[in-house]
Amino acid sequence: MALALGERILAAKPKGGSAVIDAICDETGGSIIARGTVSRKDVRYTNEAFDIGTIQVGTGAAARVIHVMNEYMAVTDLDGARHACFPDVITTLDTDGQPVSSGHVREGMELSVLRVPKTKIPLSSSVTDPSVYPIVEKALGMNFTDYALGREG
Numbered sequence: 766m767a768l769a770l771g772e773r774i775l776a777a778k779p780k781g782g783s784a785v786i787d788a789i790c791d792e793t794g795g796s797i798i799a800r801g802t803v804s805r806k807d808v809r810y811t812n813e814a815f816d817i818g819t820i821q822v823g824t825g826a827a828a829r830v831i832h833v834m835n836e837y838m839a840v841t842d843l844d845g846a847r848h849a850c851f852p853d854v855i856t857t858l859d860t861d862g863q864p865v866s867s868g869h870v871r872e873g874m875e876l877s878v879l880r881v882p883k884t885k886i887p888l889s890s891s892v893t894d895p896s897v898y899p900i901v902e903k904a905l906g907m908n909f910t911d912y913a914l915g916r917e918g
Contacts, residue, residue, distance in 0.1 A: 798848045801822050803874045820870055837857070851901075
């Protein structure tokens with residue numbers, strides 16, 4: 766999967782960033798669930814060695830909130846409805862189709878938010894271990910166990 770993805774990205778680069786993003790979506794089976802300007806970033810480093818917080822992409826009805834705990838854990842709309850949730854792959858891409866980690870996101874950046882559903886990727890056995898979720902659920906105030914273990918969505 767990784768080699769094929771790299772080949773697709775390299776082939777698309779001469780056509781520009783939107784072609785790269787399209788190639789990534791096509792090869793991974795993912796989709797862009799948000800696109801826009803980062804209007805707010807509130808991510809803090811904690812005493813427990815986690816970066817925790819949120820990043821808002823866009824405004825109004827199209828706005829999406831990315832929930833961060835060292836990595837992107839969920840994407841919701843402003844009303845809290847989920848559009849992606851770990852163990853889905855959630856990635857932000859700049860206008861050239863390059864990945865941007867949460868630590869490098871800045872207000873005013875133009876980003877696309879990519880979601881690759883958990884059903885499209887191989888998952889490690891730790892994803893099905895319910896003991897890994899309580900600390901994340903407590904920190905972010907969201908349920909991850911039900912989705913990760915196939916009880917919803």
